[in-house]
Amino acid sequence: MREVLAIYWKEISDAMRDRRTLLMVLASSLLLVPVLLFVFSTVMSQVESQAVDRSVMAVNIKDAPSLENYILRQGYEIKTAPADYEEKSRSKELIKPVLLVPENFEQDLQSAKRVELEIAYDTSNRQAEMGLGPLRQLLNGYARERSSLELMMRGVSPDLLQSISVKERHISRPDERRVTITAALPMVLIMAIVMGGMFAAIDSTAGERERGSLEPLMMNPVSGFQLAIGKTAAVATVSVLIVILTVSSFFPAQLLIANEALRAEFQFGIKDALAFMIVLIPLAAALSSLQVALSLTCKSFKEANVRNQLLSLAVSFMPMFFIVNPGKEPAWLGWVPVMAQTQMMNQVLKGELVALNAIGLALLVCSVIVAGSLLFVSRKMREVVME
Structure with a gap:
């Protein structure tokens, strides 16, 4: 255990001294959500200003x-x-x-x-x-009034042509929140986790291989599994820190919302923040372990950067399923990491309760990913020395 902690503190210290990692942590966690909410609310205000003009x-x-x-x-x-x-x-x-x-x-x-x-x-x-929509509605209203007057002048009641009336009946719960453009926030959070931990994962694996400092580390009396745990835990700590800072940034970000309707709709409280962290922290650990495993297969920082960018691209496309398929989500989504977390975060934003079995299933899948990645990294560590 002492060896694992020594490796962990060494990797954490290196990550925090790395300017790229530190910049990604601060930029992705503290600035991303406030900037996006400000932009979203500004766009909504522009739309509404045209509607009320x-x-x-x-x-x-x-x-x-x-x-x-x-x-x-x-x-x-x-x-x-x-x-x-x-x-x-x-x-x-x-x-x-x-x-x-x-x-x-x-x-x-x-x-x-x-x-x-x-x-x-x-x-x-x-x-x-x-402003096109309001003007179209105005002109359509004039056309309907004109047609009704012409029919009445000919002795024909306009009601004869409109024998069916249609009205809406909303069946949503009174306490259910509406979700508009804030539905994009789960995808932004996941991307912040992926991008924030990427440089730490690359630097502790492919970066050390490129600098020639990984082989001397392997000469110490530590096992490959201990190295895998120490390095993965350090990268996961960076990702979890990003989760905590990003979710915490929602609170001051609400003050920057420039649209009254969005401010009233987007009520993010302590319970919501805790739910987000419960959902995201296991995912952060799973993605970090995947990044470490992927980066260890590369011999240079540049190669690892390219491969991790491909991983980030794949992760970013997964939440788009909810955009192209807005109907009822299939049951198998709970088994797919990233998509399961996106689904649960959307439920939190809507004010719905997240089922405990959904949280447990997501935790199980993330644990399997972490365990598999640790086994791969521990074996790969020994192969690196032999190469």
């Missing part, structure tokens, strides 16, 4: 007095679009779509001719595109 930019609105009257009755203000609205939209100076009214609009309507309204906006202007 009660103004319409229009060209030639005087040729459509009935449309103008309808827009004003809905509480909107009509603004004349600048003559160079196309250029201003491309340059992002104009952040609203522009309604284009054709000439003789009213006369064509009176003559029962089909008329066409256009909405002009630059597709690369995201803010202008956000």
Whole structure:
């Protein structure tokens, strides 16, 4: 046990002195979540600002007095679009779509001719595109009102054409939280764990092989299993530290949320933080052991970096299953690391209780990964000396 602790403290000291590891720990754990929540909330605020903005930019609105009257009755203000609205939209100076009214609009309507309204906006202007939905709803409302009035003038009740009404009935629990863009946070947390422990794993294995310091370490009276435990535990400590710091950063990050609706929705408390740590700490240990095992098969830092980047890429793609398949999750997900943790974190964010058997199954799978990786590393350590 004394030998394992000596190896552990040696690896921890080296990891904390390594600037790359220290930078990844601080950047991925303390800054990532606050920055992302701030960006998410800013985007939501921009969308909502377009939805509540009660103004319409229009060209030639005087040729459509009935449309103008309808827009004003809905509480909107009509603004004349600048003559160079196309250029201003491309340059992002104009952040609203522009309604284009054709000439003789009213006369064509009176003559029962089909008329066409256009909405002009630059597709690369995201803010202008956000205002497209409210303007479409406004114009659809005008079209429905116009059609109803024409039917009534001909003695036909509009209700005859609308014999079916549809309304929504929400069956979600009253205490269930809504999840919007914060559903991306579990994937961000997992990536922080993978990237944060990567350099520590590479430096303690492939880095030492490249520097020639691993072979002298093997000359000490320690077994390969003791070396495997000491090195893996050191890397796992770095990853667990990232988990603790990242989850803790959720609390000050809530103060940076710039959107009132998101701030009210994203209520992250002590119980949620503890649930996240219970879910993530075993995964951090499992991923760390995999990184150590993978890095030990490489003879250079560069080679190990490439292989670990491939591992990070594979891990980052796994949570996307929930995006492409948003229905009921299959039962086998509980056996798949990363995906099981993502599922449980999503449940925590929704305010749901995570089943104890799901936590136990995830812990079992992570333990098997750690045990298998330790056995591989302990055997590989002896082979490294013989190479």
